[in-house]
Amino acid sequence: MPLGGGERVRRSSLRQQIADALREEVLTGRLQAGRHFTVKEIADSYGVSATPVREALVDLAAQGLLEVEQHRGFQVRRLTQADFRSLTEARVFVVEALFRDLAEHGIGDLPKDAIASVRRRAEAAARAARAGVLDVLIGCDLRFWRELSAIGGNPHICEFLDRVRTQTWIYAVPHLRALQDLSGVCWAGHVALVEAVADRDIETARELTTGYNEHTRALVEKLAPARS
Template sequence: MPGSGAVTRNTLRRQIADALRDEVLAARLPPGTEFTVKQIAETYEVSATPVREALVDLSAQGLLESVQHRGFRVRTYSVEDYRGMIEARALVVDGIFRRLVERGMAVGSGERLVSVRRRAEEARRAAQSGSLEVLIGYDLRFWRELSGLVGNTYISEFLHRIRVQCWVFSVPHLQRATAAEIRRALWDGHGELVDAVTRADAEEARRIVHAYDQHGLDWAAGL
């Protein structure tokens, strides 16, 4: 079939990018780790082209940085970077809730709230049990689906990228903490936020998100 080679390569590109993103989020590729296209291609037993494209994609998302003549390196974020991420997402999320109240949610949002609520409960359970890797998956899906209610894919993608970066910063620190410290550090107010959105209560939603952001800032201040 014409173009089938390009389709296969693009599929590999996404699969490799997804796999490497999971490795970074789990800190199995911790900040500062360096590798080459050749090493990744050999690990996944694929050609260099989709690997190079996947690494460029992850660099554009802020997870990797190119190292001249040496390949790529997992990006290291500072506490100041983390504060900037929280400020950026806070400004956008505040606009989302204002939009939801003033103009209403996108068509089909009522049905989608059922899925968002399910993600919220799964994330809450993972946070309360201290299951970090499980929480990351549910948390990212929760916020992506919640921001998707506004019906603007640019906003949803922007917030998703920032949340991935927040977790890249957080995970190495959390992995060095005790189980009790991890449970205290993890936010579990997903369900309350869904309740506020369901009621179209923008002020309550903003209050919850502000508390969420402050929770993250307070935690980072103690590192």
């Protein structure tokens, strides 16, 4: 007898696909901060029913990317400069927890293919940063940090760091796009960072991430108007 779960699986998959697509739209700035939309508008745009769209939008709201507007639909969250500062500070604490976990439990038993995969992500992110290809950089950078944080084995740290990093990118993107040439502007130390982690040199990893946070914060706050 069939279990009857096929439809739920398909709907769940569609829900995730829609959430991923909208997340990318927000991250790249194609859905700009403050943009209002309804479930019907998105459903019509993707040619799907309202149910998986509503579920996907609720998921994105829970991740802090959207705000629910009572009786109106959804709005892409507006992040302020104060939000950005708070998010970068939170990012520091989360990464510190990650490195502390690595230092306490070590990574000696980690399969070599896991480090190799993170290194490939690092190389791709660094290339995109040097070339100034922002959309590629965002995707590679987020995947790099997801894999790097997964080394620690704590899924809650991994999930929270991904959420914080996504939100900082959302704030930074429109300001970075104001520059005509982004070549070499964004931080490109991903390879050095993964090598430090692979060598179990946690102190160097901390120094690199501290430099990354300082670089990113100074860059974005220089580009962002004080009122934002």
